[in-house]
Amino acid sequence: MKITPLSSMMLSSVLLFPTIGQACSSLAITDNKGHVFHGRTLELPEGLPSWVTFYPAQTAFQKKAPNGTAGAHYKSLYPILAITTPVYDDGDDHNMLEGMNGAGLSFSANMVPDATLTPLAESDYRESIPVTSLGEWALASFATVDEVRKAVDNGHFWSPVLTRLGGVKSPFHFGFYDKNGGSIVVETLNGKFHVYDNPTKVMTNGPDFPWHLQNLNNYTQLTNQDRSAATLGSMKVVQPDSGIVASDLPSSDTSVGRFIRGVYYTSYAPVAQSSGDAINILAHIMNRFDRMKNITTDTLGGETQKESGKTVSEYTVWTALSDLSDGVMFVRGYKDISYRKFSLQTFHDTPKPVFEKINDRDLAVPY
Numbered sequence: 001m002k003i004t005p006l007s008s009m010m011l012s013s014v015l016l017f018p019t020i021g022q023a024c025s026s027l028a029i030t031d032n033k034g035h036v037f038h039g040r041t042l043e044l045p046e047g048l049p050s051w052v053t054f055y056p057a058q059t060a061f062q063k064k065a066p067n068g069t070a071g072a073h074y075k076s077l078y079p080i081l082a083i084t085t086p087v088y089d090d091g092d093d094h095n096m097l098e099g100m101n102g103a104g105l106s107f108s109a110n111m112v113p114d115a116t117l118t119p120l121a122e123s124d125y126r127e128s129i130p131v132t133s134l135g136e137w138a139l140a141s142f143a144t145v146d147e148v149r150k151a152v153d154n155g156h157f158w159s160p161v162l163t164r165l166g167g168v169k170s171p172f173h174f175g176f177y178d179k180n181g182g183s184i185v186v187e188t189l190n191g192k193f194h195v196y197d198n199p200t201k202v203m204t205n206g207p208d209f210p211w212h213l214q215n216l217n218n219y220t221q222l223t224n225q226d227r228s229a230a231t232l233g234s235m236k237v238v239q240p241d242s243g244i245v246a247s248d249l250p251s252s253d254t255s256v257g258r259f260i261r262g263v264y265y266t267s268y269a270p271v272a273q274s275s276g277d278a279i280n281i282l283a284h285i286m287n288r289f290d291r292m293k294n295i296t297t298d299t300l301g302g303e304t305q306k307e308s309g310k311t312v313s314e315y316t317v318w319t320a321l322s323d324l325s326d327g328v329m330f331v332r333g334y335k336d337i338s339y340r341k342f343s344l345q346t347f348h349d350t351p352k353p354v355f356e357k358i359n360d361r362d363l364a365v366p367y
Contacts, residue, residue, distance in 0.1 A: 023255065023314055025289040026108035026175045027262045028183060028201040029282055031272035037279060038177045038322040039286045040098055040108045045312035048085055052331055052340075053094055054347040054354040055080040057102070061140060063133055065125035066158060072129050076140035078102040079344050081329050083320060083358070094355065096136045102344055103143035104179030104324040107135040112173045113206040117159045118191030128156040131170035134186065138176065145182035149195045152186055157193055175203035179324040185209045202262035205255035212259045219260055222248055224268040253296065253314075258289060275323055279330060282321050283339070290316045293334075318358055333358050 023043040028036050042048070057079050063071035082099025100106035120128055129137050134157065138148050159169040173187030175198065183198040187209055196209050200216075203209065228239040249264055250257030265285045272278035297311040319339075321330040327344035347354060 023205060023253065023258070023291075024108065024110040025258045025262055025286075026110060026203045027266050027285070028177050029266050029269060029272070029278065029285070030181060031275065031278045034181060035275065035278065035323070035325040036104075036177055036179050036181055037272075037275075037282045038100070038106045038108075038324060039282045039320070040322075041286060041289045041291075041319045042083075042097065042317045043291055043314045044317050045314050047334075048317050050097075050318060050358040051084050051094060051355040052329070052342050052358060053080075053082045053084040053096075053099075053356075054342075054344075054350060055082070055140075056347070056351060056353070059140070059353060061133070061136060063128070063130055065128060066160070067125070069125070071125060072127050072137070074137060074140055076101075078105075078139070078143070079327075079347065080136075080139045081327065081342060081344050081347075082136075082139070083318065083331065084355070094353075095132055096139070098320050099135060099139050100322050100324060100327070100329065101139040101143075102327055104327075105139060105143055105145070105148070106177045106322050106324055107138060108175045108203065109135050109172045110175065110203055111171050111205050112187060112208070113171065115159070115171045115173060115188040116169045116191065117157055117188055117193070120156055120158055124156040125158065128158050130160045131157055131172060132160055132162070134172075134174055138174075144178045144180060145176045145184045148176050148186070149184055152193050152195055155193075173203070173209065177201065177324065200263045201266060202259055204259045204262065207255075212256070215256065216260070216263065219248070222260075222264055224264075253289075253291060261288060275326060275328075279321055279323065283330075286319050286321065290319065292316075331358060 024041060026040040028038045030036055055076055057076055059076045060073070061076070062073050065071040078101040080099055080101045082096045084094035084096050086095065097109050098107070115131070117131065142148050142151060162168055162170060173185060176184050176186065183201045185196045185198050185203055186193055189208065224245060226242050226245045228242065228244060230237055250260050265288055269281050269285055272281050291314060293315040294313045297313045315334060317334055319332045321339065329342045330339035331342065332339045
């Protein structure tokens with residue numbers, strides 16, 4: 001499929017959004033057979049050019065080191081179905097934010113406030129992976145989260161400066177899931193990547209992931225059982241309808257609030273009896289994180305925006321639902337009501353990468 005190249009003017013207009021405002025929610029559920037289904041939303045204050053992208057097995061990837069020399073080189077062992085963007089400004093218009101491979105491994109890249117890695121020794125850059133390619137490298141090379149864990153522990157990684165994101169250094173952490181039920185989070189601590197088991201299968205943004213797990217101790221009262229009647233003093237009080245239990249859930253769309261809601265909905269959602277049922281349930285869960293434009297606005301993003309008085313409004317640019325066992329991805333853009341279905345099997349005999357634009361209709365580019 002032919003993709004019209006984006007001009008540098010379009011990219012500068014669309015992609016210079018405030019780095020603090022990228023709120024993403026990633027989570028997974030399992031059906032009655034133990035099959036894993038991974039959902040994710042991407043929230044931004046601007047339309048982001050995005051493609052559903054297919055890479056066949058044996059696709060070659062060449063990374064660059066900070067000094068411009070060649071970095072790691074690898075070929076994909078598996079076919080890959082991903083959502084890619086030109087956001088990283090590394091010479092590649094198709095950096096992965098989300099994806100899965102034919103072995104049943106998937107990942108999400110979400111933003112965190114601080115993710116700077118300690119610079120590598122010069123000799124280590126030859127085999128190094130830029131943080132912005134961590135998900136791509138994992139999908140190309142591994143089948144399970146255990147393989148990712150071992151590779152990250154032994155690998156060399158560096159943080160590119162992202163000029164399209166205001167000059168920050170790769171402010172990302174990564175959630176990985178596999179079709180066997182494995183779930184880990186990879187994020188920076190004290191200048192080094194650390195890998196954490198994820199018993200919740202939920203990941204949002206900052207603070208750090210161990211903080212989110214610790215914060216769950218403040219929500220031991222959560223249950224899906226309504227208590228609709230009580231006696232207060234000598235007066236009997238009764239709820240006129242159901243749903244009072246949800247009053248204990250955080251109502252905000254902050255990272256902390258979304259994490260708690262993600263754990264709640266994945267804990268109490270019905271157990272799916274089929275893959276179609278699981279995708280339907282997952283879509284309902286991800287609707288709880290969908291954000292329309294202008295519901296919350298702020299002036300975050302730097303002195304230029306504050307001086308101009310410009311406000312930004314985060315919204316859900318796209319939502320993705322992935323069936324890790326069957327290699328199927330469903331994608332919905334902001335202006336879409338229904339999901340579009342993509343499958344690794346559809347591209348089985350495709351020898352070259354394929355790029356299909358998600359959100360042409362969402363791009364409003366001022367010139």
